[in-house]
Amino acid sequence: MKIFKNKFFILGFILLIAAIALYLIFSKKPVIEYTAAKVYRGSLTQTVSETGTVKSNNEVDLNFSASGKIANILVKIGDEVKKDQIMAELDNSDLFLKAKEAQANLRVAEANLAKLVVGATGAELAVSQASVNQAKTAHDSALKELVKTQNTVQEDIRQAEKNLNDLYLTSGATITSEQRTLQNYKAVSLTIMSTKISVAGNALDNIQTILTDDDAKNYLSVSNISLLEIAKNNYNQALPGLALAQTSLTAAESSQTNENITKALTEALSALNKTFNALKDCYSMLEFSIVGSSFTQTELNTYKTNISAQQTAVSTGLTAVQTAQHNFNDSINDLNNAILAAKNDLATAQVTGEQQNTTAQAKI
Structure with a gap:
């Protein structure tokens, strides 16, 4: 164990010595060497390479007295130019053409002047006289045509006015077919009304006879009393209507106007x-109704026959008056349409005539 510790200590010491040696080797600064030289005066030259466009400090806008297409450019970008130096030329081919045209016009004017100075030739006078004669003939013809047109226009307008005025005539040789038809249906309507109003009056007289028959009053509509009252009420309503119709007829016969008819x-x-x-x-x-001693079956049947006949007569009268009214109204409409057409024809004749006169006058 002690031997191991000694080895570890020795190894650590060796590594420390190596680290110090490496630090000293790499951290050592290079030695700066200085060279001594003699001081003297001289020129310093330095070359600079750049790219770009050279631009003048001062610029002048150029104005030209004439515009056009450039034919030649006599300078290049960057050239130095002097006062009054020509830098470009315009295409002057158009100017040459205009100059030639002006010369030609001048020659024509000189020729015309020479003719005026010398005077017209016989041939030219003849041509001029022929033109004058032709113009006079055309003028005379235009005058005649104008008079003819004016006469035609006046006649067309006069005829259109006559056609319109004739439609308002109710009698005479020039009465129109529309007016004649209206007059006929007017007369027919008055006659039919006079006849059929009389038929209605006769029918109401028959009803009155039955309603005022003392012998029948106790037997009339006995089976249905309400019908008797209805018959009386309708009879009383018809009487003033008949009187009003007669009054209107009298007024229509007197005035003969379309409104009253x-x-x-x-x-x-x-x-x-x-x-x-x-x-x-x-x-x-x-x-x-029933019959009895004072009101016989024969009398009842006679009343029924009379009333039935009156119904037929009044129904026929209704149809006749309706037909007369229809025909009368149609004839009025036909006349009004004819009058409207005549007014339109007159207006057209006036407008057309004015246009024709204007055209004829323009030819003079």
């Missing part, structure tokens, strides 16, 4: 409808 047709239809309803209810009332 239209109103009379409407009132006549209303009166006939009310009369027909009254007849229908009266017949229903008779259906629920």
Whole structure:
């Protein structure tokens, strides 16, 4: 054990000596050597290599009196230039062409001047006179055409105005077919209304006869009393309607205006409808009536026959008045359409005429 410790101590000592030796060897600084030289004055030369663009401290913007395409460049970048030195030349081919053109125009002007100084030749005078004659002929022709156009336009407008005015005539040789048709249906409507209003009046008289029959009053509509009241009410409503229709008819016959005739047709239809309803209810009332000593079956049957006949007559009257109203309204519409078309034709004739006159005047 002691021997081992001695060996360890010896080994450690050796390593320490080695470490000190290595430190001394590597940490030793090199020895600086100095050389002595004699001091003297001389030139120092140093070469520097650089790349870039040399730029002047002062720059001048160049202005030129004319613009164009450059034909030649007489200097290079970096060249030194002097005052009044030409640096570039423009392409002047266009200037040469303009110069030649100006020379040609000058020669033409000189030639024209020479003609004016010398005077026109006979051939030129003949050509000029022919042109004058041709222009005069064209002018005279244009004047004649203008007069002709004006006359045609005036005639077209006059005829269009006449066609329009004729549509407002209600009689005479120049009455239009539309106006004649309207006048015919107007007369037919007045006649039919007069006839059919009388039919309605006769029908209401028959109803009144039944309702005021003292012998029948205790037997009428005994099986359905409400029908008797309905028949009386409808009869009472039909009476003023008939009177109003008669009044409207009288006014229409007097004035002969389309408005009054239209109103009379409407009132006549209303009166006939009310009369027909009254007849229908009266017949229903008779259906629920009975007979007795003072009101026989024969009398009841006679009343039914009369009311049935009146229903047929009033129904026929309704159809006739409706047809008359339809035809009358159609004839009014046809006339109004014809008037509108005539107004349009007149306006067209006026506009077209003005255009034709303007065109003819422009040729003078």
